[in-house]
Amino acid sequence: MSDILMSILVAGLTSGALYALATxxxxxxxxxxxxxxxxxxxxxxxxxxxxxxxxTALGLPILLGLLGAxxxxxxxxxLLYLLIVGNLLKNDKATFESNVMIxxxxxxxxxxxxxxxxxxxxxxxxxxxxxxxxxxxxxTLPNQNILIIATVIVLMIAIALLLSRTRIGRAIRATxxxxxxxxxxxxxxxQVYFQVLVLSGALAGICGVMVSSMTxxxxxxxxxxxxxxFIMCVVAGLGNLPGAVAAAFGLALLEAFVQxxxxxxxxxxxxxxxxxxxxxxxxxxLFGRVQIRRM
Amino acid sequence: xxASGKPVLSLTNVVSGYGGIDVLRGISLDVSAGxxxxxxxxxxxxxxxxxxxxxxxxxxxxxxxxxxxxRISGGPHAVAGLGVAHVPQGDxxxxxxxxxxxxxxxxYLAPNKAEIDRRLDEVYTLLPKxxxxxxxxxxxxxxxxxxxAGIGRGLMMGGRILLIDEPxxxxxxxxxxxxxxxxxxxxxSGRTILLVEENPARVADLADRLHLLDDGEIVWSGPPxxxxxxxxxxxxxxxx
Amino acid sequence: MANIxxxxxxxxxxxxxxxLAISLVLIAAAVALPFMVDSRYILGQIVLALFYATIAxxxxxxxxxxxxxxxxxxxxxxxxGYATAMLCFYFGWNVWAALVPGALGAVVFSLVVGLAxxxxxxxxxxxxxxxxxxxxxxxxxxxxxxxxxxxxxxxQFTGGAVGFARFGDLGTRALLKGQxxxxxxxxxxxxxxxxxxxTYAVVKSPIGLAFRALxxxxxxxxxxxxxxxQAQLLVFGISAFFTGLAGGFYAxxxxxxxxxxxxxxxxxxxxxxxxxxGVGTFWGPLVGTVVLVAADELMREAxxxxxxxxxxxxxxxxxxxPKGLVGRLGDLVRWSRSRRQASVxxxxxxxPAPAGE
Numbered sequence: 042m043s044d045i046l047m048s049i050l051v052a053g054l055t056s057g058a059l060y061a062l063a064t065x066x067x068x069x070x071x072x073x074x075x076x077x078x079x080x081x082x083x084x085x086x087x088x089x090x091x092x093x094x095x096x097t098a099l100g101l102p103i104l105l106g107l108l109g110a111x112x113x114x115x116x117x118x119x120l121l122y123l124l125i126v127g128n129l130l131k132n133d134k135a136t137f138e139s140n141v142m143i144x145x146x147x148x149x150x151x152x153x154x155x156x157x158x159x160x161x162x163x164x165x166x167x168x169x170x171x172x173x174x175x176x177x178x179x180x181t182l183p184n185q186n187i188l189i190i191a192t193v194i195v196l197m198i199a200i201a202l203l204l205s206r207t208r209i210g211r212a213i214r215a216t217x218x219x220x221x222x223x224x225x226x227x228x229x230x231x232q233v234y235f236q237v238l239v240l241s242g243a244l245a246g247i248c249g250v251m252v253s254s255m256t257x258x259x260x261x262x263x264x265x266x267x268x269x270x271f272i273m274c275v276v277a278g279l280g281n282l283p284g285a286v287a288a289a290f291g292l293a294l295l296e297a298f299v300q301x302x303x304x305x306x307x308x309x310x311x312x313x314x315x316x317x318x319x320x321x322x323x324x325x326x327l328f329g330r331v332q333i334r335r336m
Numbered sequence: 337x338x339a340s341g342k343p344v345l346s347l348t349n350v351v352s353g354y355g356g357i358d359v360l361r362g363i364s365l366d367v368s369a370g371x372x373x374x375x376x377x378x379x380x381x382x383x384x385x386x387x388x389x390x391x392x393x394x395x396x397x398x399x400x401x402x403x404x405x406x407r408i409s410g411g412p413h414a415v416a417g418l419g420v421a422h423v424p425q426g427d428x429x430x431x432x433x434x435x436x437x438x439x440x441x442x443x444y445l446a447p448n449k450a451e452i453d454r455r456l457d458e459v460y461t462l463l464p465k466x467x468x469x470x471x472x473x474x475x476x477x478x479x480x481x482x483x484x485a486g487i488g489r490g491l492m493m494g495g496r497i498l499l500i501d502e503p504x505x506x507x508x509x510x511x512x513x514x515x516x517x518x519x520x521x522x523x524x525s526g527r528t529i530l531l532v533e534e535n536p537a538r539v540a541d542l543a544d545r546l547h548l549l550d551d552g553e554i555v556w557s558g559p560p561x562x563x564x565x566x567x568x569x570x571x572x573x574x575x576x
Numbered sequence: 577m578a579n580i581x582x583x584x585x586x587x588x589x590x591x592x593x594x595x596l597a598i599s600l601v602l603i604a605a606a607v608a609l610p611f612m613v614d615s616r617y618i619l620g621q622i623v624l625a626l627f628y629a630t631i632a633x634x635x636x637x638x639x640x641x642x643x644x645x646x647x648x649x650x651x652x653x654x655x656x657g658y659a660t661a662m663l664c665f666y667f668g669w670n671v672w673a674a675l676v677p678g679a680l681g682a683v684v685f686s687l688v689v690g691l692a693x694x695x696x697x698x699x700x701x702x703x704x705x706x707x708x709x710x711x712x713x714x715x716x717x718x719x720x721x722x723x724x725x726x727x728x729x730x731x732q733f734t735g736g737a738v739g740f741a742r743f744g745d746l747g748t749r750a751l752l753k754g755q756x757x758x759x760x761x762x763x764x765x766x767x768x769x770x771x772x773x774x775t776y777a778v779v780k781s782p783i784g785l786a787f788r789a790l791x792x793x794x795x796x797x798x799x800x801x802x803x804x805x806q807a808q809l810l811v812f813g814i815s816a817f818f819t820g821l822a823g824g825f826y827a828x829x830x831x832x833x834x835x836x837x838x839x840x841x842x843x844x845x846x847x848x849x850x851x852x853x854g855v856g857t858f859w860g861p862l863v864g865t866v867v868l869v870a871a872d873e874l875m876r877e878a879x880x881x882x883x884x885x886x887x888x889x890x891x892x893x894x895x896x897x898p899k900g901l902v903g904r905l906g907d908l909v910r911w912s913r914s915r916r917q918a919s920v921x922x923x924x925x926x927x928p929a930p931a932g933e
Contacts, residue, residue, distance in 0.1 A: 077699045128895050136898065138698055139645050143851055144894045150844055151887030158880055208444070215430050215441050221393055222428040226493065227416035227445040264840070268710055271703045279699065306718035313711045317692050320704065324695035 047180050049297045055186040055255065057293030058193035062248040063270035064277075064285040065200060066241040072280030073217040073237050075138055079145040080121065081245055081270075082263030083152035088114045088246025089167060089253035089262055090156055096168050103169050107250055114246020118238035121148065126234065157260040164257035169250055189251050196247070197286060200240075204282070213237060217280060269296075269309075272316045278329020288327070342405035343368045344497050344528045345390065345420075350399035352389040358397065359385040361552035367497060367530050372523040374560070376536040377549035383532040384425050386549065387499045390530075391415050391422035403496065417445060419496035425505060427486040431475040435466055435485050438474055442492030452492075459488045462518060480511035487518060498522070500531040504538060516542070540564055595776070598859065606765050610758045623761050623829065625869040626768045630822040632849040632861035633775055634815040640856035641779065642811045643791030645698065648689050648705035649819065650843045651712045656682035656820025657827040657837070658734070664743035671744040675824040682820020683813050690812030694805055713838040739834025746828045760829050767825055771818040772862075778814060779858060787811050791856075841883055848890045854900025863901050 063085065070078050078084075091113035096106035125144050129137055174183045204210035215223040216233045224230055245263075252266055273292050277284030292312055300308040319327060343366040353359040359382045367373045377383055388394040390401055392412035401408045403418045416422075421442075430438050439459060443452045460467035463484050469477065477485060483503060490498055503519065504512045520542050523529055533539055536546060540560040548556040548563065556569060563569060613619050635649045660678030663669045689708055693701045716734045723733035748759035778784050786807045827833040836842075845868070853864025871889065875882045897904055 071699070077702065125891060125895065132895075132898055139639075139643075140894050140898055142645065142699070142702060143847060144891045146844060146847065147887045147890030147892075147894070149887070150841065151884050151891065154880075154884040154887065158884065211433075211437060211441060212444065214433065218430045218432055219428050221412070222424065222430065223441070224393070224412035225391055225416055225422045225424065225428075226441050226489075227413045228441075229413045268707065272707055275700060275703050306714060309714050310711050313707045316704065316707060320696060320700065321692070324697075324700070 044179065045301070049301050050294070051182060051186055053294035053297030054290065055189055056297065057290035058190045059248060059252050059255070059266060060270050060273055060293050061286045061289035062193050062196065062244060062251070063266050064273045064289050065197070065282060066244040066248070067267075067270055068274050068277075068280060068282050068285045069200075069213075069237055069244075070241045071274065072282070073213050074126075074234050076126065076141045077138070077145070077271075078121075078238075078241065079142055080149035080152060081145075081241070082267035083149040083156070084114055084117050084121075084242055084245040085249035085252065085263030085266060086156055086260060087117055087152060088249030089258050090160060090249075091246065092169050092250040093165060093167060093253075093258055106169050107247065110246040110250045111243045112246075114249070115239045115243040117152075117246070118240070118242025119235065121145070121242070122235045122238045126238065127231070130231070130234070153260050153263075160258075160260070162260060164259045167250065167253040167258050170254045185254060189255070192247075192251065196244070200244075200282075209236065269312060272312050275326055276316050276319050278323075278326025281326070281328045284326070284328040342402070344371075344404060345530065346402045346405075347390070348400045348402075350389060350401060351397045352385060352394050353397065354385075354394070359552050360389060362399070363549075363552075363554060364399075365547055365554065365557075367528060369528055370526050371545065372529045372531070372543045373545050373547070374536070374539045374543040375530070375532045375547045375549050375554075376534065376539070376563075379534055381550055382552045383534075383549055384501055387422060387424070387501050387530070387532060390499060391420050393422075416493065416495075419494070420499065421490040421493035421495035421497065422499040423486050423490035423501060423503075425501035427482045429474040429477075429482055429485055429489070432473065434471050434473055435477070435488075436470040438485055438489050439466070439470075439492050442489035443494075446492075446494065451494075455492050455494065459491050462491070462521060463488050479507050480514065483507060483511070483515055484518070487515070491522075497528045497530060500529065502533055503531070504533065504535070512538070536560060536563055595858070599772075602862075603769070606769075610761060616757060619757055619761055621869065621873065623757075623764050625865050626761075626764045627822055627826050627829075628846065628849060628869065629862050629865040630768050630771045631819055632846050632853070632865060633771055634819045635846055636850050636855065636857075636861050637775060637778065637787070637815040638811055640850060640854075640860065641784065641791060642787040642808070644693075644808065644811065645702040646689070646693070646705040646812075647702050647843060648686075648709045649846055650838055651705075651709035652682050652686050652689070652816050652819045653823040653826070654712065654833070654835075654837050655685045656816075656823030657833045658740070658823070659820070660824035661735075661740040661743050661827045661833045665740050669744075671746060671824075671828045674744075675821060675828070678824040679817050679821035682823060683816045686812045686816030686819075687809060690809045693812075694808060709838060709843070713835055716835045716838070735834065737835060739832060739836075740827070741832040743831075744828065745831050746825075764825060764829065767818075767822060771822070774818060776858065783807075783810065783814075841886070844886065844890065848886060848893070850900075851890060852893045852897075852900055854902030854904075854906075857900065857902040857906070860900050860902045867901065 063081070067078060067081055070076050070081075088110035092106040092110040095109035096103055125148060126141060129141050129144060132140065171184045171188050174181050175187060176182075202210075204214055212223065212228045212233055213236070215226065216228060216230050220230055223233075248266070249263060253262055256262070269292075270289070273288040274285045276292065277288040292315065295315070296308045296312060299311045323329070345367040347363050347365050350360055350363045351358055363382075363386065365373070365375075375383055375386060385394055389396060390408075392408070392410070392415040403415075403420065406418065408415055408418060430441060433441070439456060440452070443455055446452045446455065460470075465481060465484055466488050469481060474482065474485060487500070487503070490500070500519065503515050507515065516538060519529070519531070523542060531539065531543070532549075539546070540563075543560050546558065546560040546563055547554045548569065556563065609622070610619065613622070631649060631653055635646070638644045638646050638649070656678045658678075659681040660671065660674045663674035663677060664671055689705060692708070693704055696704060717737050719732040719734045719736045721732060722730035724731050746760055746763060748756035748763070752759045778787075787810075790804060790807050790811075823833075826837075849864035849868050850861055851864070852867055853862065854860030868886075868889070872882060872886070875885045878885065893900070899907070
């Protein structure tokens with residue numbers, strides 16, 4: 042019995058780690074820019090395919106494949122700012138929120154289909170995987186899962202340090218908390234937005250590699266994780282990073298248990314139920330700040 | 337006058353506003369080095385807009401603003417780089433950051449750590465309460481402490497001129513005295529200050545010059561004591 | 577300071593005349609169409625386009641006029657379609673009898689969605705409605721339990737990945753034999769016309785103003801006594817009727833319904849239509865449908881690049897033409913009018929284009 046419990050736990054923690062990585066990228070962008078990046082899923086997928094290309098097609102070692110995904114993701118974020126977000130910011134500020142949602146929806150569709158056209162629709166195996174498992178007494182922990190969880194934890198710590206200890210990180214947080222005041226301090230907010238998108242893209246790229254190593258590479262790869270990551274961000278309160286990470290692990294474990302107990306198809310509806318319940322109780326999420334609207 | 341002989345801040349026929357409306361309708365004024373200039377007037381007539389226009393939060397529609405003769409262009413962050421430190425109305429602190437982090441944000445443009453430490457020392461000396469509460473989260477501060485944090489943050493910018501927007505807003509009289517004590521000390525130490533207030537009585541003793549802003553235009557300028565002596569002006573514009 | 581619309585009654589009659597003129601032209605064109613179009617395929621595509629235009633016009637009520645970014649539009653459409661199909665399939669009802677109950681079911685569903693979103697704003701609404709739509713899709717597609725047996729074939733309760741078929745049709749085949757498509761076209765065109773008339777009435781009514789206030793200046797609206805919650809629920813309910821009805825007609829016309837209509841690309845097409853046409857304008861959805869369906873047909877030659885092209889079009893449109901084609905046209909008209917009237921009385925207050933332009 043505890044075998045099953047253990048494997049559910051491991052599965053839940055692994056997917057929790059993956060969702061946490063996805064949520065951090067989303068939450069960062071939302072918190073500092075007020076932007077919901079609907080192209081995040083495609084950027085995830087792009088990362089997965091980039092790693093595949095680097096290691097398979099170009100025969101580069103695995104670590105470089107991962108690095109390649111990071112770089113490609115970062116580049117995608119940069120392009121997203123330069124071509125789309127930068128231009129939308131110049132337009133009407135009031136409609137920015139919905140305009141950027143629509144624009145990134147378009148970008149997401151285009152990107153996903155570009156990937157479909159380039160690589161074809163059939164699923165591919167992500168070569169960046171680690172075989173074998175760690176056996177601790179009665180427990181068997183697959184190395185892949187350990188690696189993913191460890192990597193995500195390292196990344197979370199790195200980002201936390203970046204945000205709290207560095208000048209750039211402080212500027213990002215300041216821009217998120219009060220954009221006008223940040224500008225008065227001399228923070229070039231447009232550059233901050235660019236940096237945040239690049240960072241978010243890099244994270245999405247890495248996330249995509251790891252997600253595809255657990256499942257398979259296919260063009261709609263990023264859609265499911267992205268939607269779940271959105272839900273977790275919302276449950277925590279958009280913009281709250283630690284909360285989002287906690288929500289990611291918590292909800293992933295819940296999903297794993299429900300899927301074991303009631304069947305795979307009930308995982309997502311459970312998450313939906315949770316988010317509806319949370320939002321009814323707290324419309325800005327569990328830890329979210331209710332935006333005071335200045336009329 | 338500064339070494340170059342030009343005023344620190346110079347506005348020439350500045351027009352600005354929001355949407356279809358002009359709030360500032362042709363403002364001209366100068367602030368020389370070390371001067372304490374104050375702008376008073378009824379609420380809603382453009383005092384806050386004036387400071388926001390200088391710091392770049394509100395774009396200029398007509399006219400020009402210069403810092404030591406160099407014309408301002410670019411957004412607020414560029415203006416900050418030219419040495420304009422704006423302490424905005426209502427503080428606009430980074431509410432989820434600590435006092436120390438807010439102060440550090442003020443020093444965003446500082447050239448190196450040594451300079452940041454030096455400014456931090458100055459601010460802590462002038463505003464000891466901030467030192468006591470340096471790790472406290474800004475949203476948990478009292479009104480007076482928040483005001484001090486805002487001023488401290490503005491001071492951390494170094495800057496050639498300090499713009500202060502209604503420092504007495506929403507504070508108890510005792511706290512207001514403390515705040516003005518700090519401002520007086522700043523002025524005495526040679527800081528160039530442009531301050532806006534609704535009530536001229538508070539700044540009468542401190543300011544070198546006073547402008548009266550009404551309906552987007554400057555209708556009177558002179559020493560503060562003169563304004564207080566002119567009952568008819570007080571009655572018309574400031575309700576006695 | 578709130579922007580005040582200039583003499584509404586004077587503007588209304590001018591734009592109302594124009595809307596009437598446009599409507600008459602469209603009616604004439606619609607009547608003439610089946611005689612001018614030879615190809616069965618093209619007529620079929622036009623019918624499909626009319627469905628899209630209907631859905632888009634109702635989404636426009638939600639998002640364009642009221643500022644509610646709901647991503648559940650296709651879920652509501654599907655609910656109406658599925659409800660109609662299931663009533664016919666399980667209870668043997670005639671399609672025509674099942675249409676309105678199906679639409680009403682969609683209204684109830686939409687009200688539930690609206691309730692869930694009641695205290696939410698902006699992005700949160702988008703996410704929640706997306707999650708609801710995705711859940712509906714997943715529950716249908718992963719439904720594998722045999723609910724009934726049809727002959728020797730296992731059928732799921734929700735129809736599963738296969739969906740429902742052969743539950744009835746609009747009766748045009750029996751009546752018109754070979755010309756049934758023209759009959760269906762007439763029916764769907766009437767549906768679209770009814771939807772537009774209804775939408776026009778809503779938009780011009782005090783309810784419509786309340787919706788607009790929700791979007792443009794929520795604080796002002798609340799201050800004027802418009803209950804935000806009531807208005808939000810109302811627009812969810814109102815926009816759902818014709819969406820659900822269109823779903824029912826869709827199922828009846830194609831004699832099939834499946835989870836494919838819940839796909840992301842269908843939803844994106846609706847969004848694209850509204851954005852390209854002009855969010856918050858009355859004629860926007862129709863203009864957008866015409867442009868995008870035509871573009872889609874042209875891109876059909878390009879094969880797999882269609883969806884890619886669609887994505888690019890959406891992104892470019894919102895960046896370059898945030899007010900859509902109708903919005904741009906309105907700008908042009910206003911610009912030339914103001915130049916002509918340069919010496920006469922002051923310009924009309926700056927406002928986004930009200931309904932009818």
